[in-house]
Amino acid sequence: MNGSAEIHPARNLGMLIGNGLSLAFNPELNIRLISEEIIRRVRQDAGDKDADAIATAMQRAAAATGGGNPMLDFEVLVGAFVTEGSFMERLHELASYIDPSDAELSAAFERIASFSESLRWRGVSHVLEVVAERTVASLDLKADLNTFVDLVLNNYGGTITVGNLNYDTLVLSSLMENHASEFCDLALGYNPATISFDGGQRFSIYKLRTALNFPNARRVRLLNLHGSLTWWRNSADDSVYKFPVEEVRRPTIWSTIRELDYDEGWYPEVVLANQSSKVHQVLRPPFSLAYDGLRRGLEMSDDWMVVGYSFRDVSVNALLREAFDTKTNRPNVLVVTKGEFPTRGEIEQAFSWSLAQGASASWLRIQRDVLTPTENRARNAN
Structure with missing residues (x-):
């Protein structure tokens, strides 16, 4: 985002992050x-x-x-x-x-x-x-991402609900590094279990919530709508746990999965499917809980920010549309993207907004002149 942001000290923010944000801060995630x-x-x-x-x-x-x-x-x-x-x-x-x-x-x-x-x-x-x-970004790109996250959090003093469509841990790592005291996700922060996954050193894991019981003091809620590198299901108790970021960066953890039957021990908990299958997968926990959490966050926020999302996911569009329709007063929606797509018409269609309802400019703002951090630095250097 270019330029200075408006400051909303007491307002809530509902935020949706797509692949475009990860791509902006690490082009290798294309x-x-x-x-x-x-x-x-x-x-x-x-x-x-x-x-x-x-x-x-x-x-x-x-x-x-x-x-x-x-x-x-x-x-x-x-x-x-x-x-x-x-x-x-x-x-x-x-x-x-x-x-x-x-x-x-x-x-x-x-x-x-x-x-x-x-x-x-x-x-x-x-x-x-x-x-x-x-997922490991260069120092420059990491600094750019931290600046972006800081900008959002510093300008909204209320509850910030972040729905993340990416499996990577870029946003998670930024929040853990700079905003640990005010951020939480679907993992319970107490009663960790200790395991050794593939014969290596033992490490602590935390079970995922089964209800939206976030601590009141943690105003930033990160919801991985389609799972995360850090989400793993245990076939023994059929519960999902959060692994430490550093553990999922070890190559042996992934090669172990390829050597086991899918119902043996631990396996990743992500939605990785075609649209026809995805609409069914997101109906079961923990994904359904993440969807419910974002829906509630949007409903309690008058300001929405959609960053790097294509508006092509059927289930996500349905969530946005449902939350949008519950609002008596239309939320202020800011779409941050790069290039000519999605078009205003495509965004309006996702929200089921028709011409008969008037111009969408009254509630929808699209910022398209967003450069990737690498391009921005090159431009400033000239």
């Missing part, structure tokens, strides 16, 4: 670049003999689901196997009704479903490993 790296690693896993055939087969399988280009979006690439697994489960159920005595057919469906699930977890582990590696 979705296309991550997708290309995942394909490269899948090929590397396969070895010289079958690398091309396996990588091509995965891309074709993903493209066949009709969710988009798997080379440009890792959600399409990995999420396809969620869709295929669900389809196989429905076919299996149908087959059991038609011919319940066919044990061979039933076993075949179970093998296919297990194979699809193992492919999904292999893909998920590669995605999150790449994101973890690229």
Whole structure:
């Protein structure tokens, strides 16, 4: 954001952060670049003999689901196997009704479903490993992000609810480093458990909340709508825990996932799926709780800020629309983006705003002249 910000000492803020913010402060988190790296690693896993055939087969399988280009979006690439697994489960159920005595057919469906699930977890582990590696920003970029976070927090003195769509820990790390005393997330801050994940040193983990019982003194609430690198589910008690940031940056934690069956021990808790599957995944906890938390935060705020979001996620758009419709007085919505997209019309459509209701300029402001920190420094140097 350029220029000085208005100061609202007693006002609440509802905030939504998309991939554009992570990309601004670390260009290596570009979705296309991550997708290309995942394909490269899948090929590397396969070895010289079958690398091309396996990588091509995965891309074709993903493209066949009709969710988009798997080379440009890792959600399409990995999420396809969620869709295929669900389809196989429905076919299996149908087959059991038609011919319940066919044990061979039933076993075949179970093998296919297990194979699809193992492919999904292999893909998920590669995605999150790449994101973890690229989450570490340079000192300059880290300083720019801290400045941005400081600017927001210093200008709003009320409750700040932040819905984060990114798996990375850039915002989390900034808040932990500079605003630890006033920030909280969905992790409980007490009664930690201690584990050793892959034979390494033991470390403390915190269970995630099952209710929106944030401490009153913590006015900044970070909600990872689609999970985080730090969110891991324990198959033993089916609870989700928050791992320390430094632990999820170790490569061995991700390679361990690829060596286990998905229902063994610990596995990442993220929504990584096509749109058709994503709308169902976000209905279950802890994602549903994060969505509820952001919805409440938006409803109690007269100022909304949307940063780096494309307005293309069906579930997120529905949340924004529902919160928007509950407001007697329209909130002041600031959309911070770079370039010509999303258009004003696309943003209006996400909020179900029609021309018959008047001009959206009365409540919607779009700031498009936002440069990436690297570009901004270069510009100032000339």
